[in-house]
Amino acid sequence: MIIAANLKTNFTRAKTTKYVDELENFMQSNNISQEVLVFPAASSLNFHDGELIIGAQNAYATQNGAFTGEIGLDHLEEFGIKTILIGHSERRHILGETQESLIKKFNFYKELGFKIVYCVGEPLEMREAGNETMMKYISAQYEGIDTEYKNLIIAYEPVWAIGTGLTPTLDDIEAIHKDLKQKSHAPLLYGGSVKVTNANDVLAIDNVDGILVGSAALYAEHFCTMIEYAQQLENNK
Ligand code: PGA
Numbered sequence: 675m676i677i678a679a680n681l682k683t684n685f686t687r688a689k690t691t692k693y694v695d696e697l698e699n700f701m702q703s704n705n706i707s708q709e710v711l712v713f714p715a716a717s718s719l720n721f722h723d724g725e726l727i728i729g730a731q732n733a734y735a736t737q738n739g740a741f742t743g744e745i746g747l748d749h750l751e752e753f754g755i756k757t758i759l760i761g762h763s764e765r766r767h768i769l770g771e772t773q774e775s776l777i778k779k780f781n782f783y784k785e786l787g788f789k790i791v792y793c794v795g796e797p798l799e800m801r802e803a804g805n806e807t808m809m810k811y812i813s814a815q816y817e818g819i820d821t822e823y824k825n826l827i828i829a830y831e832p833v834w835a836i837g838t839g840l841t842p843t844l845d846d847i848e849a850i851h852k853d854l855k856q857k858s859h860a861p862l863l864y865g866g867s868v869k870v871t872n873a874n875d876v877l878a879i880d881n882v883d884g885i886l887v888g889s890a891a892l893y894a895e896h897f898c899t900m901i902e903y904a905q906q907l908e909n910n911k
Pocket of ligand 1: 680831839865867886888
């Protein structure tokens with residue numbers, strides 16, 4: 675399974691290093707064979723020699739150049755980073771990234787062979803508009819994306835569940851993951867208010883290949899417990 679931590683705009687470089695070391699030690703001492711991804715803030719990116727993989731929360735579709743406030747491939751290559759998160763709802767809705775700009779970014783990093791975690795998910799009004807409208811909205815987020823790209827991971831994250839403590843029911847997650855699996859064979863993560871208290875249940879759902887965790891991942895101990903849940907589920911298969 676794939677267990678990913680999106681640290682968002684949290685943790686300085688020093689704190690991130692400590693956090694990553696804690697996770698790495700946990701993985702080594704517990705024989706964890708799950709894929710663990712950590713997405714620190716851009717200024718906290720660093721080399722990491724170990725099992726877990728460091729990814730960027732964002733980067734511009736460029737090697738370098740005049741794009742004030744952005745980082746490019748040069749900044750990722752400096753630290754050997756080959757994993758990127760694209761299409762997170764905070765970038766779509768708060769930072770105003772369009773599907774067109776995401777496609778450009780996706781293709782740029784795909785050409786370079788990056789592991790891409792591509793996020794999709796509906797805002798509350800789309801969910802409330804009924805299944806058909808909701809699926810149409812989510813389908814549009816697949817447009818222009820190579821859904822068969824070999825290093826693709828998709829994360830389904832309902833916007834209204836992110837950082838709110840609200841989650842769809844387990845049945846709802848199962849139903850939507852089943853539908854989304856028709857669109858791509860890529861591993862499909864669930865994200866949105868995953869906590870220690872619900873992670874095990876979410877991970878056990880059919881067609882859930884892992885989780886993308888925000889707020890709860892800021893507690894290393896909690897995140898390690900979620901990694902352990904995934905390991906146990908996999909061991910018991
Ligand atoms: P959350 O965030 O776990 O705080 O809901 C998830 C995400 O944004 O990826």
